[in-house]
Amino acid sequence: MENVVVHIISHSHWDREWYLPFESHRMQLVELFDNLFDLFENDPEFKSFHLDGQTIVLDDYLEIRPENRDKVQRYIDQGKLKIGPFYILQDDYLISSEANVRNTLIGQQETAKWGKSTQIGYFPDTFGNMGQAPQILQKSGIHVAAFGRGVKPIGFDNQVLEDKQFTSQFSEMYWQGADGSRVLGILFANWYSNGNEIPVDKDETLTFWKQKLSDVRDYVSTNQWLMMNGCDHQPVHKNLSEAIRVANEFFPDVTFVHSSFDDYVHAVESTLPEQISTVTGELTSQETDGWYALANTSSSRIYFKQAFQENSNLLEQVVEPLTVITGGHNHKDQLTYAWKVLLQNAPHDSIYGCSIDEVHREMETRFAKLPCRRLVRSCCRSENRRFGS
Secondary structure, eight states, X not given: OOSEEEEEEEBOBOOSSSSSOHHHHHHHHHHHHHHHHHHHHHOTXXXXXXXXXXXXXXXXXXXXXXXXXXXXXXXXXXXXXXXXXXXXXBXXXXXXXXXXXXXXXXXXXXXXXXXOOXXXXXXXXXXXXXXXXXXXXXXXXXXXXXXXXXXXXXXXXXXXXXXXXXXXXXXXXXEEOTTSOEEEEEEOTTOTTTTOSOOOSHHHHHHHHHHHHHHHHTTXXXXXXXXXXXXXXXXXXXXXXXXXXXXXXXXXXXXXXXXXXXXXXXXXXXXXXXXOOEEESOBOXXXXXXXXXXXXXXXXXXXXXXXXXXXXXXXXXXXXXXHHHTTSTTTHHHHHXXXXXXXXXXXXXXXXXXXXXXXXXXXXXHHHHOOHHHHHHHHHHHHHHHTTO
């Protein structure tokens, strides 16, 4: 394949809580942001950083560093901090349908406050992907999805698998939803850490890139190749610019660039072949090169799933109708706040119930402080005052 361009996207997959409780991870998040700002100010070749598709990390950082709000805004305006489109990275199947929609709506509202959003449906580690995702994304003005699980890439060796619904020859495909909506799908066929820890040493560089380029070549359909420079809670790669310069010296037939999803998707869309696979509906294959859909998480700490559904039903079927009946003006912000608190229990490493006990004790506190029933009483009092009763 000629004129290969390797798009290196800097990111850190940020599980808000998992093997450490939220506040411990938050301290690492503060360090990540601080180091990012230092790079933005001192390395003009370090162009941007993808904030994992979730806006809540901005809130988490600014609670510790409120004095840096203007700095965050400036780097978003400059296109250096890539934010959105979701509020959190949820699990699709362990939360309610309404919560999936609200996560997108609130994420879009939050990104609008800051400015420009990266319009890519980002599901890097979701434990299976819901069939309605293309429909929800299209309704939100998002036409591309990137995901790590649920589809098996078969490459060029013409493998035949039983679950043809979940196979794609290439890492690029179309994903069609239950209603016929379709988005371009980008599968992390070599996972979302395939460009992690790129070496600067010349001997190590040659070995690293020979293997990495071979891995990508197995599945890619265009000459635009994706390398994700980061992993779970990965600190920012401070000498990445030097590593890219060294790579370009060793591989004159390949162009290595520090990129973003905006630039990468634009390049892919302009070079897609006419015939690529279409996957349909739910993406739940268990043959995704070891990155299984983890369906059995539905049985762990099932009381969390029950509490989530109960509170989601209250907000959707009781609180919101009451806010509409009472005019909605007095309780709109409270309703949004309640959804945010509930969604903070929806990340895939929270609601699945397999994190450390400290994580799940904090989840119990969030469920306990949800203002759903208080909102119901407040709406009813407003309605009574409205009619003088």
